[in-house]
Amino acid sequence: xxxxxxxxxPTPLHHLDGQSxxxxxxxxxxxxxxxxxxxxxxxxxxxxxxxxRFERFLESITRRDLGEACRTxxxxxxxxxxxxxxxxxxxxxVGSLLYLARAxxxxxxxxxxxxxVSDPARFSRLPTRQQKSVIGTLLDMKVPLSPQFWQTLADRxxxxxxxxxxxxxxxxxxxxxxxILLCLPDDLAIADxxxxxxxxxxxxxxxSDRDRxxxxxxxxxxxxEPQLASALTDWLGEQAPVQVEQVRAVRSARLDAAFSALNRxxxxxxxxxxxxxxLQPTSQQAHP
Amino acid sequence: MTTGPFVTADACLDAWLCGADDxxxxxxxxxxxxxxxxxxxxxALLNDFAQDLAGSTDPLKTWDIVCRRHKLxxxxxxxxxxxIVGRAVSLRDYxxxxxxxxxxxxxxxxxxxxxxxxTEPGKAIQDYQARILxxxxxxxxxIWATFRLSDPNSRPFDHLPQATEAICTALGLxxxxxxxxxxxMSYRTHDGTSTLELFRxxxxxxxxxxxxxxxxxxxxxxxxxxPLPPNPRGLDPLPEVVHWQITGQTLxxxxxxxx
Numbered sequence: 309x310x311x312x313x314x315x316x317x318p319t320p321l322h323h324l325d326g327q328s329x330x331x332x333x334x335x336x337x338x339x340x341x342x343x344x345x346x347x348x349x350x351x352x353x354x355x356x357x358x359x360x361r362f363e364r365f366l367e368s369i370t371r372r373d374l375g376e377a378c379r380t381x382x383x384x385x386x387x388x389x390x391x392x393x394x395x396x397x398x399x400x401x402v403g404s405l406l407y408l409a410r411a412x413x414x415x416x417x418x419x420x421x422x423x424x425v426s427d428p429a430r431f432s433r434l435p436t437r438q439q440k441s442v443i444g445t446l447l448d449m450k451v452p453l454s455p456q457f458w459q460t461l462a463d464r465x466x467x468x469x470x471x472x473x474x475x476x477x478x479x480x481x482x483x484x485x486x487x488i489l490l491c492l493p494d495d496l497a498i499a500d501x502x503x504x505x506x507x508x509x510x511x512x513x514x515x516s517d518r519d520r521x522x523x524x525x526x527x528x529x530x531x532x533e534p535q536l537a538s539a540l541t542d543w544l545g546e547q548a549p550v551q552v553e554q555v556r557a558v559r560s561a562r563l564d565a566a567f568s569a570l571n572r573x574x575x576x577x578x579x580x581x582x583x584x585x586x587l588q589p590t591s592q593q594a595h596p
Numbered sequence: 597m598t599t600g601p602f603v604t605a606d607a608c609l610d611a612w613l614c615g616a617d618d619x620x621x622x623x624x625x626x627x628x629x630x631x632x633x634x635x636x637x638x639x640a641l642l643n644d645f646a647q648d649l650a651g652s653t654d655p656l657k658t659w660d661i662v663c664r665r666h667k668l669x670x671x672x673x674x675x676x677x678x679x680i681v682g683r684a685v686s687l688r689d690y691x692x693x694x695x696x697x698x699x700x701x702x703x704x705x706x707x708x709x710x711x712x713x714x715t716e717p718g719k720a721i722q723d724y725q726a727r728i729l730x731x732x733x734x735x736x737x738x739i740w741a742t743f744r745l746s747d748p749n750s751r752p753f754d755h756l757p758q759a760t761e762a763i764c765t766a767l768g769l770x771x772x773x774x775x776x777x778x779x780x781m782s783y784r785t786h787d788g789t790s791t792l793e794l795f796r797x798x799x800x801x802x803x804x805x806x807x808x809x810x811x812x813x814x815x816x817x818x819x820x821x822x823p824l825p826p827n828p829r830g831l832d833p834l835p836e837v838v839h840w841q842i843t844g845q846t847l848x849x850x851x852x853x854x855x
Contacts (some may be wrong), residue, residue, distance in 0.1 A: 322769065345656040345804040347619070349772040351740050354691045360688075360771065403696060407704060437696065444695060444703035471701035497699040497731060500724040502709050504702060542724065 319365040320347035320358075324374070332370070333377040340381070340404045341397065354400075356408040363412070378409050379417055386420040390433030399437040406445040418451040426457070428464070436468050437465030443472045447479075455481045462488045471501040478509045482521050486528040489540070503539040507546065522547050529566070537566030601638075605646040608655050617781045619806040620656055623799075631798070631814040632670045641666045641800055648810055656804055666800030667738050671727060673794035673817050678748035680848060681837065682782040683734070684763050686772065687853065690734075690779045697732035697843075703762050711779060713734040715853040727845045729851075734781060738801055741794070742767065742821070742834045751782040751848060757829060758854050766831040767803040768821040770807040784846040794837040803837045 326331055338344045339355050346358040364372060385402060392398055409417050421442055425431050431439065443461070446453065453476060462473035470492040477485040492498055510518050522544065529540045612624035625674035630638060645662045652658040685693075691708035694700055702710065714725045721729075742752050756766055761774045772778070785792040795801075797819040802808035818835040 343657065343661070345619070345654070345660050347771050348805055349688070349776070350685060350769055351802065351805045351808070352735060352737055353686060354692060357686065357689055357692075358771070361771065361776075403692075407692060410704075440695075440701070447703045448705040469701070472703070474701070475706070496727070498701065500728050501701045503724050504713075504728065505706060507713075508706060508709050539724065 318364050319490050321362045321366060325367045325370050327370070327373075328589070329376065330374045331372045333380060336374065337381055340408065341401050354404055354412070356404040359408060360411045375412050376416055378405070378412055379414055381405050383420050384415075386424045389424065389430045391420075392555040394435035399435060399441075402438045403441045406441050410445055410448050415449055415451075418446060418449050421446055422451060422453070425453075425461075428543050432464075439465070439469060440472070442541070443469055443476075447472060447475055450479075452480065455484055459484075459488065462491050467493050467495070467498070470500055471505060474502060475505045475509070478505065482509075482513075482517065483524050486524050486540075489528070489532055489536050492536060494535045496535050499535040499539035502536065503543055506543050510543075510547070511543045518547070531568070534565040534569040538569040541566060601822050603646075604649050608645075608649060609620070612655075617656075619804065622806045623656070623659065623804060626799050626802065626808060626810055629810045629812070629822070630799045631810055631812060632796045632816075632819065633800065634669075637666070637669045637798075637800075641669075660804040663800045663803040666798075668793075668795045668838060668840065669800055670796035670798040670819075670838070671817050673796065675791070676748075677785050677791060677794050678743035679786065679836075680749060680751055680784055681743045681792075682741060682752040682780060684753070684767055684769070684778045684780050685735060685740045687777040687779055690781075693736055694728070694732045699731045700728060711851070712853065715779065715851050720851045726847075726849065729847055732844055733841055734783065734844045734847070738835055738838050739841055740797065740801075740838050742836050747836050752834070753780040753782065755850065756831070758852065760854050762829060762831065763854055765824045765827050766834055767836075768807045768809070768819065768822055768824055775855065777853060780849040780852040780854060782845075783842075783844065784848060787846050792839055792842065794839050797836055797838045812826050 316575065327335070328397055335344065336359075339346055339359065342355055344355075346355050347362070348358055349361060359374075363374060366374070377456065382405060385405060406421075425442060425446065431442075434442065455477060458473045458476040461476075462470050465473075470488065474485055474488045474492070477488050489502065492502075510521055513521065525540055529537050530546070532540060607626040609627055612620035613619060613628075627639065627642075633641065641662065644665060645659060648658050648662050649655060687708060688704075691711055692704050694707040694710070695702055695704045700707070710725070710728070713719075714721050714729065716824070744750050744752050744755070753763070756762060758780075759776050760776055762774045763769070763778055763780065785794065796811075796817055797808070799808070799810065805825070807822065811819045811821075818837050820833040821836055823831050823833055
């Protein structure tokens with residue numbers, strides 16, 4: 309595709325230029341609900357991606373109106389939670405709207421989203437997919453939220469939003485993040501997401517911060533349920549093999565279970581080392 | 597298409613063909629050139645369009661919405677279906693699909709970074725990474741896929757130049773920017789117990805997608821892409837089929853990122 313800004317052909321969304329704000333607002337809502345004929349790059353792709361692709365080629369006043377329309381729709385969504393039936397179409401719409409807000413860098417909408425998530429009664433009325441969209445947007449916008457918020461979120465929604473809480477806590481208080489894992493269900497999919505998030509966050513850390521994270525992980529791994537312990541052990545293995553060896557030395561039935569789970573994931577069998585061969589726990593090793 | 601309920605639809609198509617809007621002109625031409633839909637199914641589609649046009653202020657939008665009720669109505673691909681098919685998807689879109697999939701609790705941005713990790717050249721995919729990709733959807737609703745006619749057991753993109761511009765040219769993806777990042781994925785059509793149902797694409801599957809071109813061969817069981825001009829590399833058209841959304845259970849790694 310030629311760059312529409314340099315082409316003599318009109319851009320695919322050029323019909324928005326010169327339109328009034330109410331018309332742009334109406335068009336945006338219809339578009340995000342899949343009710344307009346958008347110029348899709350690939351058949352079936354989400355509507356907001358078409359808008360993001362061509363928005364920069366619009367006149368500046370149209371771009372401003374489009375951004376304001378997006379803000380208005382976010383506010384409307386946040387202020388009317390629970391009043392709209394939770395259909396798949398509505399979930400898709402909310403996901404597209406919030407994705408667009410982030411892509412257009414409308415970071416000021418984070419205040420209405422913060423207000424929404426800080427009100428347990430309103431937030432609990434949202435269907436899971438919308439909850440995920442809201443929390444995911446706050447995380448991607450890098451909105452600071454308190455460690456208490458993330459811990460409460462994990463306590464209330466350990467299965468649905470626990471990994472998001474872990475991700476948020478890793479950003480705010482890395483040393484406390486592993487505490488959140490203690491309240492997550494022992495689920496392979498959750499453990500895999502934890503592994504990804506932990507890897508991504510730790511790669512962006514300074515060496516000294518990462519070392520502290522490794523120590524915090526080592527201190528808690530024996531208290532985790534098997535799948536989560538296995539994911540954490542895998543991550544520790546990616547950091548420095550010697551640290552994994554120290555973790556292996558901890559005498560723990562839960563750790564045996566974790567290593568068994570780890571080896572099942574790797575299609576091999578884990579044989580616990582007989583007791584006399586094990587190192588005894590030392591004063592440096594944390595125990596629950 | 598000159599009698600009964602089609603009169604309104606026919607008049608609309610005539611108006612599109614004579615109008616200045618490229619998208620409308622192309623879609624009207626596609627409808628007129630359609631060969632993949634059986635006559636009763638084409639009649640049903642146009643009948644629905646004619647009925648919904650009454651009172652519509654935006655015929656193109658109406659066409660797209662009507663088409664949603666007429667997906668996967670083309671010829672079913674007969675056995676043996678191609679063993680491996682593939683699709684190209686924008687990195688952003690695939691990341692979003694991943695983040696929305698049940699069982700995945702990662703943000704869109706985390707998923708995008710994850711996809712960059714798993715497509716890093718020279719790195720083998722890890723077990724946990726493969727599990728995530730196999731659990732999640734590879735796309736939503738109707739998925740368009742291609743394959744190699746000359747060797748249906750091989751990955752469809754491996755023989756193509758690994759650049760967004762070339763992939764878009766070959767697949768006829770007209771609105772994707774040359775600098776966008778695409779993920780190229782291949783997947784098996786047999787998961788050990790069942791075979792993926794593939795269909796020949798039709799104007800109903802294309803909806804208002806203006807870069808679709810009906811394949812002129814009425815008895816073909818697949819469509820053909822229309823490489824975008826100017827096509828300086830002389831890339832051949834690729835066969836195309838459609839199917840309903842699936843998870844990545846049968847993904848054939850590695851995935852490839854092109855820019």
